Amino acid sequence: MTETEKFSIPIGPQHPALKEPEHFVFSVDGEMVTSASVRLGYAHRGIEKSTENRNWAQNLYLLERICGICSHTHALTYCLGVEKLAGVEIPPRANAIRTLVAEMERVHSHLLWLGVAAHEAGFDTLFMYSWRDRETIMDLLEQLTGNRVNYSANVLGGVKFDVDEELAGAILDGLDYLEKRTYHYLDVVTTDAAFLQRTRGVGVMSAERAERLGVVGPTARASSVARDVRIDAPYAGYDEYVPNLIGHTTGDLEARFEVRIKELFESYRLIREILATIPEGELTSRMPRRIKANEAFSRVEAPRGEVFYYLRSNGSDKPDRIKVRTPTLCNMASVLTLVIGQQLADIPMILVGVDPCFSCNDRMVAINRGGRSEEVWTWERLRQYGIDYYGGSH
Amino acid sequence: MQRLERNWNTAIERIKTWARTNSPWVVHFNSGSCNGCDIEILAALTPRYDLERFGVELHGSPRHADVLICTGPVTRQARDRLLRIYEQMPEPKFVVAIGSCAISGGVFQGCYNIVGHIDEVIPVDVYVPGCPPRPEAIIDGVVKLLGKLRPSPKPVIEEPAG
Ligand code: SF4
Numbered sequence: 001m002t003e004t005e006k007f008s009i010p011i012g013p014q015h016p017a018l019k020e021p022e023h024f025v026f027s028v029d030g031e032m033v034t035s036a037s038v039r040l041g042y043a044h045r046g047i048e049k050s051t052e053n054r055n056w057a058q059n060l061y062l063l064e065r066i067c068g069i070c071s072h073t074h075a076l077t078y079c080l081g082v083e084k085l086a087g088v089e090i091p092p093r094a095n096a097i098r099t100l101v102a103e104m105e106r107v108h109s110h111l112l113w114l115g116v117a118a119h120e121a122g123f124d125t126l127f128m129y130s131w132r133d134r135e136t137i138m139d140l141l142e143q144l145t146g147n148r149v150n151y152s153a154n155v156l157g158g159v160k161f162d163v164d165e166e167l168a169g170a171i172l173d174g175l176d177y178l179e180k181r182t183y184h185y186l187d188v189v190t191t192d193a194a195f196l197q198r199t200r201g202v203g204v205m206s207a208e209r210a211e212r213l214g215v216v217g218p219t220a221r222a223s224s225v226a227r228d229v230r231i232d233a234p235y236a237g238y239d240e241y242v243p244n245l246i247g248h249t250t251g252d253l254e255a256r257f258e259v260r261i262k263e264l265f266e267s268y269r270l271i272r273e274i275l276a277t278i279p280e281g282e283l284t285s286r287m288p289r290r291i292k293a294n295e296a297f298s299r300v301e302a303p304r305g306e307v308f309y310y311l312r313s314n315g316s317d318k319p320d321r322i323k324v325r326t327p328t329l330c331n332m333a334s335v336l337t338l339v340i341g342q343q344l345a346d347i348p349m350i351l352v353g354v355d356p357c358f359s360c361n362d363r364m365v366a367i368n369r370g371g372r373s374e375e376v377w378t379w380e381r382l383r384q385y386g387i388d389y390y391g392g393s394h
Numbered sequence: 395m396q397r398l399e400r401n402w403n404t405a406i407e408r409i410k411t412w413a414r415t416n417s418p419w420v421v422h423f424n425s426g427s428c429n430g431c432d433i434e435i436l437a438a439l440t441p442r443y444d445l446e447r448f449g450v451e452l453h454g455s456p457r458h459a460d461v462l463i464c465t466g467p468v469t470r471q472a473r474d475r476l477l478r479i480y481e482q483m484p485e486p487k488f489v490v491a492i493g494s495c496a497i498s499g500g501v502f503q504g505c506y507n508i509v510g511h512i513d514e515v516i517p518v519d520v521y522v523p524g525c526p527p528r529p530e531a532i533i534d535g536v537v538k539l540l541g542k543l544r545p546s547p548k549p550v551i552e553e554p555a556g
Contacts, residue, residue, distance in 0.1 A: 013475050014456070020424050020432065021472055042472045043426045046507040053504065062501050068430025068526065112433065115440075131440035138437075149430040149526050357429065 006034065009344070013042045020358040024347075031344050036336045043358050048322055055317045056082055056291065057156060066324065067357055068149050069112065072105045073302040074324075075154040080235055081298035081311040082156055086291045092237075093281040094158035099237035100274045101144070101153045102300075103267045104171075107178065108137045109303035110260045110267075113355045114185060117257070120348040121198045126188060133181045136174045143167055158284030168275045175268050182264045189257040199253035203338045203350040206251060213334045216327045217305020219354045222259045223251035229301040240277075241270050256353045290317045302327055304355045328357045414460055414486075415543045417449035420536075421459035421483070425476045426508070427466025430526040431493040435463060438529035445533055448540065456482040461539065467495045467508045468515050480516045488543070490535055491518045494525045501525075 007028050013021035021042035027035045047066055051059045064075040076098055083090060111134040118126035138148050145151035145161050153159050163171075189195060205215070210223040220227050228245050230238045246262045248255035291313040300307045305327030314320040331354040338350050424432050438445045439452055453459050456479045468476060480487070491512040494500035499511050512518055519542065522535035 013472065014421075014423050014479055020429065021426075021475065041469075042475070043424070043466070043469060044471065044507050045426055045467065045469055045502050046505040047502070050502075050505045065428040065430070065501050065525075068428040068433060071428075071430070128441055131437065132442060135437075135440075135442045148528065149434060150428075 022358045033339045036339050051322045070302045071150045072101050077298050077300040077307050077309045079154045081309045084296040085294050091282040092279040095237040096278045097159045103270050106267045106303045117352045120352045140174050157287035186261045202253045204252045215334050216330045218259045222248045222255035224249045229299045229306050253353045415540050418460045419453045420461040421456045422463045424465050425472035426469035431465035434526045438532045443529040462489045464512045465492045467499045467502045469507050488519045490520045492522045497521050
C-alpha cells in the first residue's frame with residue numbers, strides 16, 4: 001500500500017478568494033479536504049471594551065461600524081437594547097422607518113452576496129449584473145439617509161430621517177425594476193447548468209446537523225430549520241409587517257441561493273406594505289442621558305442571521321458592559337465541518353455560502369469543550385486576562 | 395556611445411512609466427476595517443463606476459501589484475501582514491489609504507487592539523477621506539495617483555556633441 005501524501009494549504013489572511021483578512025488551514029489528501037481550521041482575529045479591534053469609554057450616544061456610531069454591510073442592523077439592535085434599558089417607547093412612525101431601512105438593507109446585502117458568491121463560482125457576469133442592479137437600492141438608501149454605507153438612520157429613541165411622498169414613489173419604482181431582475185436571477189441560479197454544477201449537492205447540511213452546529217439565518221433556513229427572529233420574537237415594526245418564513249429542505253448550496261433570492265421578494269413585499277400603511281406621527285421620543293442600573297438584551301435578524309446584544313448600565317451616561325454576538329461566528333463552525341470530504345475547489349463556494357462577514361466575526365469567545373464545566377469567569381478574572389494578554393498597554 | 399546608452403535608458407523608462415500609468419494593477423488589503431470601505435472599492439470596479447476603464451485591475455497577489463489599496467485601522471494581528479504584503483510588492487510601489495480609519499483610526503481610535511493608522515506602518519501616497527468614501531472619490535484618488543506617476547515635463551538640456 002502506498003502512503004498517500006497529505007498537504008496543508010494555508011489560505012489568507014490576504015487572499016484573492018477573501019475580501020477580508022482571515023486565516024484558514026486546510027489539509028488535503030489529493031483533492032479531498034481532510035481537515036480544516038480557522039484563525040480568527042485579524043479584524044479584532046476591541047470595540048466592546050471601547051464602548052465603556054464612550055457615552056450612550058457616541059456608542060451608536062461606534063457600534064454601527066462593527067460591520068459596514070449590516071450597519072443598520074447593529075445600530076438597530078443597540079437602540080432597541082438601550083430603549084429597553086431606559087424604558088422608552090418609540091413612536092410607531094419611527095418603528096416603521098426602522099423596519100423599512102432594515103429591509104432595504106437586506107435587499108442590498110443579499111444582492112451583494114449574490115454577486116460575491118457568483119464571483120467565487122467563476123461566474124463574473126452574474127457578479128457584474130447583480131452589482132449593477134444593487135446600485136438601484138444604494139441610490140434609494142442614499143436618498144433616504146444621505147449615505148451609501150453606515151446610514152446612521154437611528155438615534156436613541158427614534159430615527160433621523162423621514163420618508164416623503166416623492167421618495168416613496170422613487171422607492172416603489174426602484175423595487176419594480178429590482179423585482180423583475182430578481183426573477184431573472186432566480187431563474188439563473190436554479191436552471192443554469194454550469195452554475196448548478198458548483199452548487200447542487202455541494203456542502204449539504206442536514207437539519208439535525210444545522211441544529212447541532214447552532215447555525216443561524218438563511219443558512220439555517222436552507223436546511224429546513226425554521227428560525228427567524230423577525231417571526232419568533234418580533235421587534236421594531238415586525239409585529240405589524242410580518243414576513244413569511246422562506247425555507248428549503250435540501251440544505252445544499254443551491255438551497256442557500258434560493259432562500260436568499262426568495263427572501264428578496266419578501267423584502268420587496270414588506271417595503272411596499274410599509275410605504276402603503278406608514279403611520280403618521282413623531283420621529284423621536286425623549287431619551288434620558290443617564291440610564292439607571294439595569295440589564296437588557298436585544299435580538300435582531302440581520303441579513304446573515306441573528307444578532308444578539310447584551311447591555312448593562314450602571315446609572316452613568318456610559319454603558320457598564322456591552323456584549324455582541326454576530327451571525328458569522330455562529331455559522332463559522334458549519335464551514336469547518338462542511339468542507340471535510342469535499343473537493344478543494346469547492347472551499348470558496350462553501351465559505352461564501354454562509355455569507356461570511358469577518359469584520360463582525362472577530363470577537364473573543366471562550367469555547368467550553370468538555371461538556372459540563374463548573375468554571376465561571378468572574379468579571380475581575382476576565383479583565384485581568386485581557387490586561388495580561390495585551391501586555392497591559394491599555 | 396554614452397549618449398546612445400542614455401537615450402536607450404530614457405526610452406525604456408518612458409515605456410515603463412507609460413505601462414504603469416496606463417494599467418496599474420492593484421492589490422487590496424483590509425487590516426481591520428468595518429467592511430464599508432471594502433464594498434465601496436468593489437463597487438468602484440463594477441459597471442456603474444467601472445474603475446477598469448482607467449486600466450486599473452484588481453489582483454490577488456501582492457507580487458504582481460503596483461498599488462496597494464488599504465482600508466481600515468491597523469490591528470495588532472494584521473500589522474505584520476500589512477508590512478509583509480508591502481515588502482512583497484515590487485518597486486516602485488504606491489499606497490492608497492481609503493477611509494477615515496485608514497487615515498486616522500476613525501471611530502476606532504482608542505480601541506485596545508489598534509496599533510494606529512496606515513501611515514504609522516507603511517508610507518502612504520494618496521489619502522481618500524470619507525466613512526466610507528464614495529466610489530467616485532476612490533476613483534478620483536486612484537486617478538490622482540496616476541497623475542502623480544506621470545513625469546512632469548522637464549526641460550531637456552542637450553549636451554554638445556563630441
Ligand atoms: S472609514 Fe468608515 S467605512 Fe471605512 S472602514 Fe472605517 S468605519 Fe468602515
